[in-house]
Amino acid sequence: MTVEKQAFGSNRMQTVTKLVPPDGGWGWMVLIGTALSNIFNQSMLSLFSLLYGGALEAMGHKTQGAAVVLSTMLFVTNFGGPIAGALVKLSSARVVAVAGACSCTLGIFFSGFSTNIWHLTLTYGVLLGLGLGFIQNSSFVAINGYFKLRKSRAVGLANVGTGVGQTVMPHLVRYLLETYGFTGACLILSSLSLHGICGTLLIQPVERHLKKIEVEVEVDETVQLLKESHKDIVIRKNSNTRNEISNVLGRRATDPNFKQQNGSENGKISNSTINVKDLKNENTTVSEPAAEKGWLKKMYDLFDISLLSSPRFLNIIIGTALSVTSIQNFSMLYPFFLQKVAKMNLHETAMCMSAVAGADIAGRLILPIFQDKYKIKARWMLIMTSVWLIVIRQILAYQTDFIVLIAMSCLYGFGRSMVIVARNIAISENCRPEQVPAAVGLGMLTMGIIVPPAGYFLGWIRDYTESYIICITAQNLLLIILLMTWVPDMILLWLKEKRENKKDLNHIQLS
Template sequence: MDVQTSRVVPDGGWGWVVVAAVAVINMTNQSILSVFGQLFVGELRRMNEDTFTSALITNLNSLALNFSGLFVGPAIKSFKPRNVAATGCVLVSFGLALCSFATESWHFIVGYSFFVGFGLGLISPSTFMAINSYFSNKRGRAVGVSLAGAGVGQVLIPHVVRYFLDNHGFRFAVLAMSALSLTGLFGAMFLKPLHPPVKHNNRRHIRLLAETDGEKGQTSPLQIVVVATQSKMDEAHLKSESLCRRMGNRLVQAMDLELLKDGVFWSIIVGMALVYTATINFTMIYPDFLGQTAGLNSTAVAFCMSVVAGADIVCRLLLPCITDHLRIPYRVVFLLGTAGLLFARLVLAESQDLGVIIAMSILMGMMKSATVINNNLTISAHCRSDKLAGGLGLSMMSKGVIVITVGQLLGWVRDYADSYVICLYAQILLLLVVVLAWAPEIYYRFRMQKRTSSKSMETTLDAAEEGAKLNS
């Protein structure tokens, strides 16, 4: 029997220890992204670098984070989620340590953009895979609690950074963040796999790749004679063709590229990438929108940002309990969150009243949590468990492509129009594309599923009636 189909999911137990461990990893690593400006912008200014350099460092970090999806699927399959997560924590710590000794801007590109970005890219899917194996019905709330760890980190770590910057300077502040990220290794220790995977014999794997079909089939004297009589040119041609075909098949299997044959999967990963890009762009411009367009002072801006973060954290804990209890599909919750983000930004673009801004900030935090929590869950609901690692990797790669293209376009729109309101409308357009593309498809699949279930019920009732007649 297939291991994937016979797996028993405990829906808790040690899984809650895994959730707590992932929350620790997220709190000390994923939240590093939220303090980039606080930690590095001042030092970049002392180097006489402009805003373009800061944007370049953060964009390249996002690119490395998402394009790590090219390797994360095969890595999780070969080395277990625990080892991949631990490697990610080490890379984040090493990258921050390099940044602490930076004297030129390219040092930040190497340390923060490459090492920190790649490390964070390894952490997110590997920790999700660890949680996914322990939960079924409670998977949403488990993921919500683990992601709340990142929210707590976004609240606490800025104060830690401020303390070290004020009392010990830039270098010690970055080294403190480097040491803090290593505490994620403590969390990674508890990511025990539910079912240890079959050990992979790498030497045998390499030998099989190098063998030809003829060499692997030498099991009888007749086959040996047939191979020996082939011409050397034909043998070399067959050997090269067989090796290329086998390598291609191995690559497709390792990265689960056959998922790209599925149109619905394409719709999912591209739609989520568009929402992700719009969210990143909004996070970047929201403080300036509040200060310059809405005319709020720094205290009001900070309050509105705290409202968004607070609503996000609370909903990461509460929303999954509601949606899991009601058994609402993850993709539907993601779609509702996207529609909510669209509505909130539309209201912000049309009204700059403080009361309206606070209300929309609360709604924004709530809807953002719906998309963040159900991002990987949507992939897990669509992909088989043996294809999940590859699906997560492909989703990350799609985000990298959309961020570097559509994300840059949003930045150009903001600079060209010199208007944060027009930039909001550009984000609204992206979210509207996702809503219009997903809603009819989800409704159609729901109708088809309902029709199939009703036909199945009618068949069952007819069979029961015939059985009753025969018995009578």
């Protein structure tokens, strides 16, 4: 039952029932399903060098060849983001996630039969890449719908699956390669990837699980009166024109039925019924019937291309692309660095990679709690993480001792975790909820555009200079560019919020 009470003259408070995300409930099952899919699919990215390194060398390719295959996979993954965002709007997150999991399984399966780099590019690069793109977009959209207050923790928990996979899978891959060879290892890994399909089936529409809560909202008497008196007029908020109201009301006032309802004569509106002057501060207009959209306009709306008109949004998606490019290329380079520079064997290399993954898991569990507790924006978390990674990786580049590298791997993995957790949250914080699928897709597309040339260039630097230190320094330069573009913008936002808070405080004191 609706409860109303009068407050401050012409406004009143009304208790209404509102549907909100459950912030738990079936959302925990969605997290489990996403984590299960990530264990066997998303972890394949960090296993590339370990699993396919020997096969690439047998094909006669070095670091640059590996960069071609990996960059293709990353490009397809990120290019599939906007497609996945559109498909989520047209169908559901579950359908897109299941399709992505099936594509991943096929990609791993057929990659085991690759005889040249182009076969590997088609199977690992295209099939696996497209599947990962579908899973990343649809799973984040699903989690974003189920969680509001604990979104950062939820994304961190879902991504723990990737960390678990990166911890366990290197040892499994090493065992499979030594026991069954390259083809046998890929076939067994593809069978394990089938578990991802079961996980994605746990994604259900959030509408089935929304919670009902009662909230008090302020109802404007004038707008309420307008709605009751003219039920055939559609009211739309968030417009800055009121002339349309006057024009439409003027036309309606000449209608006989309108006069009879409102007790007006000679086409005049009675002030006792409605006073247009009272609406001068109301952002209300009358919506006109929408014209039929052309296919270009439909595509424009489907992919929410209007987001690209915002310089801040462009800055955000480019910055996140640079951060992801930097860490992904380091993940590809790190096993080669351990084997070629630190002179480690396959077992010691797997130990260092597991240390990175274990610390990554800890970071995904701890850092989101820290972020939620102190209400830190995702962009600030990425800025602090970038500084951390620059320092750690630059020190790590000069180390060769096994114990020191294990410790540095842990520090690196702990900081890297926040890039994975916060990148999509940083994008979603700067758009409306209904724009999240398209915004995440556009962010992935930006990564797809930036990653291949950047990855190829970084691989060329390594092969040309034959120096891993110079290559790691070049990867750190990408994070420095992020800091140069984000820090001034975040300072401007902070100053703007500070001025607005001060203005609101002065307004409250005066009133």
